[in-house]
Amino acid sequence: MLSLRPVTEPATLPTPNALPVGSGAFTVAELTTTIAEVISGDFFEEVWVVGEIVGNPSPQRSGHSFFDLRDHGTASTKTAPKLPAKLWANHRLRIEAELAGARAPALTEGLQVLVRGKVSYYAPFAEVGFIISAVDPNYTLGKLEGERRRIIKALTAEGLLRANAAHPLPLVPLDVLLVTSEGSAAYNDFISELRRTPYAFAVQTVDTRVQGRDAERTLIAALDYSDELADAGWPHVVAIVRGGGSSSDLLVFDSERFARRVASHELPVVCGIGHEIDRSVLDEVAHTSLITPTATAQFLIQQVALFDAQLDECLHALASQAEQATSNSRARLLAGANKLSRSVTDELARERGHLVRAELKLPHAASAALGSATQQANRAVLRVRFANEVVSRAQRRLDTNTKLIRAHAPDRVLARGFSITRDAQGKPVRQPPPSGSRLVTTLAEGSIASTVD
């Protein structure tokens, strides 16, 4: 059997103070009511609070929104103070319209806002809350613009603002990495615009969030993926597009982290974010900023078309030069052929001339040679005749001399009674030879042999 211990008064019962007491202790309800009264007493009027929205401010099914306000930058801190905010449906609708009218971003996580409201204490949750009745659109706008300017200033100072623009756009940017929400209107606009051309665009799409909390992460991941592809030499250009949206939808494109990632990207990044008037940080930092996804596609098409036109021009210039060269060559060839024909004809005629002359010369030369020989022969005949003459003359002289000699011939002398006496050697004697020599004396008729006395 259980024995119940009697309830005794705890020794450490706190001493009640000046507030109304019953049995010396508050009931919870009493205390919380008191708390509520104190709070509403001190915070009788509405106050303006500046803070950062933490948590999802989207309305619940009831139409009411619940989120926290914290000081800027303390969203992840565990000990920094937070203020639970409540936005009742009726207020919410009005505020949303106001924000939209002022072209300010709708309430969204991470947004810095200036809100007006009343501090309240909700006993069941023991929660101090803040009931929002108004939002100052200009504060948020101002903050955003300020932030934009700060980022741009920092990037400019670091030389990063136009860093991506420094990468030259390829002459023929046919390989495109498309970063967008796949299947969205922006996606379809972009793709169909490219498909309308005859050019061989090759598009790979990275499906990303283009608004909300995940957007920054997925967009940066898309660029990381682009780096991976770049090792394989693909693509030529990165295109980031999305359709029109509210200011809060487009907040991610003012992200500093994303902007820096784009600035440092090795490939040119072109963007087509469907703003109406505004320019986000991405527009400043991208290689080229276009106003819509369609315009972005058209920009790329223009680059290719320009190259195409230049090729055409080159082709025409080439064709006309080739034609010119051909006709020049043809003319030269024709001139050469004519010259050849003339030269050959002249040369052959010259040769024929030589031959004809030689042909004419031959008989003349032969005749002349023969004539010359004949002349020589005639001269020889004359000389022979002359020789004959000489011989005849000699002969005549000889006859004459012979006659003379005959007249003085010894036998005639002998006939006249002379004699020739010869010695033993047969020599005619002119002096008496020594006695005893034998002599022969020849007479006209006969001879006498004698001896000298």
Added chain:
Amino acid sequence: MSELPLEGDQPSYADAMKRIEAILAQIESDDVNVDKLLEHVTEAAGLIKLCKSKLTETETQVRNVLETLEED
């Protein structure tokens, strides 16, 4: 008589012409050799005939070749 370099059986046109000129020069000079005269004249006449036929042949072939150019 000098030896003519032969192309096949016949001397070249140029060589034949040279020989013809040489023979003529010899005949025209006063160095008359009656024995050789007949030989020289026969040779020269033969070479002239040869050159004439070569020339005519060349003229014909050249004309044919040039005509093919005009066909294009």
